[in-house]
Amino acid sequence: MELLKVEDIHTYYGSIHALQGISLRVMEGEIVTLIGSNGAGKTTTLNTISGILKPRKGAVYFQGERIDPLRPHQIVAKGVCQSPEGRKIFTRLTVQENLEMGAFIRTDSEGIRQDLDRVYQLFPRLRERRRQVAGTLSGGEQQMLAIGRALMSRPKLLLLDEPSMGLAPVLVETIFDIISDINRQGNPILLVEQNALMAFLIAHRGYVIQSGRIVLEDSVENLQENEMVRKLYLGEEIET
Amino acid sequence: MIPSFEILIDQLINGLTIGGIYALIALGYTLVYGILFMINFAHGEIYMFGSFAGFFVLVQLTRSGFAQQHVYLSILAAFVGAILVSSTLGVLLERIAYRPLRKAPRLAALISAIGASIFLQNVMMLIVKARMQVYPDIFPEDWIEIGSVSISTFQIFIILGSVLMMAGLYFFIKRTKTGKAMRAVAEDKDTAALMGINVDRIIVTTFAVGSALAAVAGVMVGMYYTQINHMMGFIPGIKAFTAAVLGGIGNVVGAMVGGYALGLFEAYGVFILPAQYKDVIAFSLLVLILIFRPRGILGEVVSERA
Numbered sequence: 164m165e166l167l168k169v170e171d172i173h174t175y176y177g178s179i180h181a182l183q184g185i186s187l188r189v190m191e192g193e194i195v196t197l198i199g200s201n202g203a204g205k206t207t208t209l210n211t212i213s214g215i216l217k218p219r220k221g222a223v224y225f226q227g228e229r230i231d232p233l234r235p236h237q238i239v240a241k242g243v244c245q246s247p248e249g250r251k252i253f254t255r256l257t258v259q260e261n262l263e264m265g266a267f268i269r270t271d272s273e274g275i276r277q278d279l280d281r282v283y284q285l286f287p288r289l290r291e292r293r294r295q296v297a298g299t300l301s302g303g304e305q306q307m308l309a310i311g312r313a314l315m316s317r318p319k320l321l322l323l324d325e326p327s328m329g330l331a332p333v334l335v336e337t338i339f340d341i342i343s344d345i346n347r348q349g350n351p352i353l354l355v356e357q358n359a360l361m362a363f364l365i366a367h368r369g370y371v372i373q374s375g376r377i378v379l380e381d382s383v384e385n386l387q388e389n390e391m392v393r394k395l396y397l398g399e400e401i402e403t
Numbered sequence: 404m405i406p407s408f409e410i411l412i413d414q415l416i417n418g419l420t421i422g423g424i425y426a427l428i429a430l431g432y433t434l435v436y437g438i439l440f441m442i443n444f445a446h447g448e449i450y451m452f453g454s455f456a457g458f459f460v461l462v463q464l465t466r467s468g469f470a471q472q473h474v475y476l477s478i479l480a481a482f483v484g485a486i487l488v489s490s491t492l493g494v495l496l497e498r499i500a501y502r503p504l505r506k507a508p509r510l511a512a513l514i515s516a517i518g519a520s521i522f523l524q525n526v527m528m529l530i531v532k533a534r535m536q537v538y539p540d541i542f543p544e545d546w547i548e549i550g551s552v553s554i555s556t557f558q559i560f561i562i563l564g565s566v567l568m569m570a571g572l573y574f575f576i577k578r579t580k581t582g583k584a585m586r587a588v589a590e591d592k593d594t595a596a597l598m599g600i601n602v603d604r605i606i607v608t609t610f611a612v613g614s615a616l617a618a619v620a621g622v623m624v625g626m627y628y629t630q631i632n633h634m635m636g637f638i639p640g641i642k643a644f645t646a647a648v649l650g651g652i653g654n655v656v657g658a659m660v661g662g663y664a665l666g667l668f669e670a671y672g673v674f675i676l677p678a679q680y681k682d683v684i685a686f687s688l689l690v691l692i693l694i695f696r697p698r699g700i701l702g703e704v705v706s707e708r709a
Contacts, residue, residue: 213596215596234596235597235599236599239597239598244599245597253590255586263580263583264584264595265598267584267599316598316599
């Protein structure tokens with residue numbers, strides 16, 4: 164079943180035409196990845212889905228309902244939750260308070276407590292530091308917190324923006340294992356990544372974005388075979 | 404001349420009384436700054452409106468004879484009325500004067516705030532005319548003698564009342580869901596919205612809470628000094644702003660510390676300068692902080708906010 168449908172969206176920053184007609188879909192149960200280089204429009208796409216940015220043209224549908232005119236907190240209430248890039252955690256709140264903010268829209272205190280437990284099981288480090296101010300966490304721990312926080316809203320669709328950014332390779336693997344686990348528990352995910360190599364390991368389908376346009380869309384198997392993808396997105400990874 | 408022990412204690416009590424009032428008003432500046440990074444220069448007028456709302460409630464209750472029979476209930480009614488009026492005013496101010504300018508350069512909101520301040524002063528002048536109004540004197544004031552020091556029950560009421568309000572605010576911000584959301588919004592509005600927090604509603608709540616504290620201060624001042632007029636918000640407004648800057652603008656505990664520090668500075672300043680120079684202390688202090696420690700006593704590094 165189709166969960167998210169992004170239809171030909173055009174988003175501007177002032178007069179800069181950042182997204183020039185992006186269309187993509189996420190089906191129930193899928194991990195879909197959106198790969199592209201810096202500045203291609205990946206985060207802009209997610210922020211348009213989340214309602215932080217408004218498309219000047221085009222539409223976003225979630226479960227068949229148009230959501231692009233809604234305000235960000237209303238979109239979260241529909242079940243679309245983004246874990247923003249750059250580990251945008253609340254540095255002056257404690258670890259636990261950050262997780263509570265993730266569950267802001269929920270009122271089932273029993274369920275929140277269970278999910279808190281689930282996040283602490285996924286990331287035992289966070290449990291140890293739950294009373295600590297989040298700004299004192301290491302980069303990897305902050306990324307764990309950002310993902311844990313996104314899980315706390317029990318999203319129907321999780322949008323992950325660059326979960327590998329700035330992490331040591333061993334941590335990247337841990338985080339991607341966890342993302343894969345989350346998906347196997349039935350959560351569909353739209354994963355934005357610069358690290359195509361890792362994204363292809365766990366995703367089912369992928370889109371390639373260049374200068375605000377989708378230039379390629381296929382199953383991960385086919386994308387991995389694609390010459391342009393190998394050269395532009397996987398080649399870089401092998402060389403460095 | 405070395406002041407006697409009794410006078411030192413007297414001035415301590417005076418300093419804590421006026422300091423608590425400064426702190427209550429300063430919190431409104433700092434709460435709004437923490438979230439919107441703007442100085443709400445009409446905050447002094449919100450305080451003034453609160454004082455007048457309490458005044459009108461007490462005048463009505465005194466005329467009807469209710470206040471003479473139910474003193475404490477009447478005082479409570481004055482505070483409740485003041486809180487309702489000031490909070491409503493704060494919310495309207497945000498909606499009309501600040502929200503349309505939220506994405507405009509900061510100077511625009513500042514000018515809008517100064518305009519709102521002048522507007523509100525004139526509104527009150529039209530309502531009550533430009534003369535002093537006398538607060539109904541219904542609070543039973545006693546003097547408690549402790550050794551050779553005497554304290555007015557009124558001062559005790561103000562000191563305890565302001566501490567209680569601040570403790571309540573601190574609990575609200577630290578422990579409640581809305582309070583935590585306020586801190587999240589203060590740090591990063593977009594990310595807070597991505598958590599499902601209605602950012603506009605949190606901003607409105609912040610204005611309402613800050614205005615309510617100013618209203619309490621307004622009624623306390625009216626009952627303490629007994630005379631109020633439409634200009635009464637100006638000097639305390641700037642002094643409370645000084646207190647907020649002194650403590651570190653944007654920092655809630657800083658505003659409390661700054662309020663008491665300023666109150667005590669003024670109280671003990673009379674030993675150094677003649678009493679009529681009291682206001683000089685506050686404003687010299689403001690200049691000195693801005694030159695030497697712009698982030699205040701407890702403030703964070705300002706560049707983080709850039």
